Amino acid sequence: MKIIAFPYSGSSVRSYVPLLKNIGCDVLYYEAPGHGNRVNEPLLHSFDEYLREAQNYVYENLNMEKNVILFGHSLGGVTAFEIAKYINTVFPATKVILIISGRNGPDYRHDMKFKTEKDVIDFIEKFGNFPDGLLENPSFRRAYVNLLWADLDVISTYDFKGRPVVADGVLLSGESDPIADPIKMTNWHTYIIGACELKVYKGNHTFLFENLRVIRTLIKNYIVYYN
Secondary structure, eight states: OEEEEEOOTTOOGGGGHHHHTTOSSEEEEOOOTTSGGGTTSOOOOOHHHHHHHHHHHHHHHOOSOSEEEEEEETHHHHHHHHHHHHHHHHOTTSEEEEEEESOOOTTSOOOOOOSSHHHHHHHHHHHOOOOTTGGGSHHHHHHHHHHHHHHHHHHHTOOOOOOOEESEEEEEEETTOSSSOHHHHGGGGGGEESOEEEEEESSSTTHHHHSHHHHHHHHHHHHHHHO
16 A cells, blocks of 8 residues: 655645654655755646646556555645546556545635735735744745745646546544635535545644644554555
């Protein structure tokens, strides 16, 4: 069994290392162009381009696994969902387990196409989780705003085509998440053909990192169950 992890907006996929390190199976960390160890590549601004990159990565790295867990938070969640459909087609013998965190159902449209840098900074200050003063560093602010801005363009251009996925699903939600609330997340049940359950944790959109220990235990349990 393998886990393939997909990053959330404005992040390197390595942000998941505290959650997934030594989790009990191989973990593949998909890094998007312009992020992390691909920082010198151009950022992408459309979901179709973003998905093609992720599909290529999966095709090159999945092989003929019996079971695979696809994990993603926010943008990573909808990327995992679309990759699950790709695996259904290209690797039909592979059973998919989807762990989607902090993202409303796929038919919910997130319009996050901001017009100005100030709009993006306001968004960061509302939903980000940075140490005080970090955004006052001009070089960091410029680099991070551009990166996040591109990722928000990506999620804003996601166009759900209505096709469900054959997978078992686990939905993770923050009880006070203003971006993806538990009620809207239940709509995933409509588009996941298989067992699907919702887990709600204390916290807002960063709840994943405020509940690392319990969510890590949850993932370990699923690895044991499906292995």
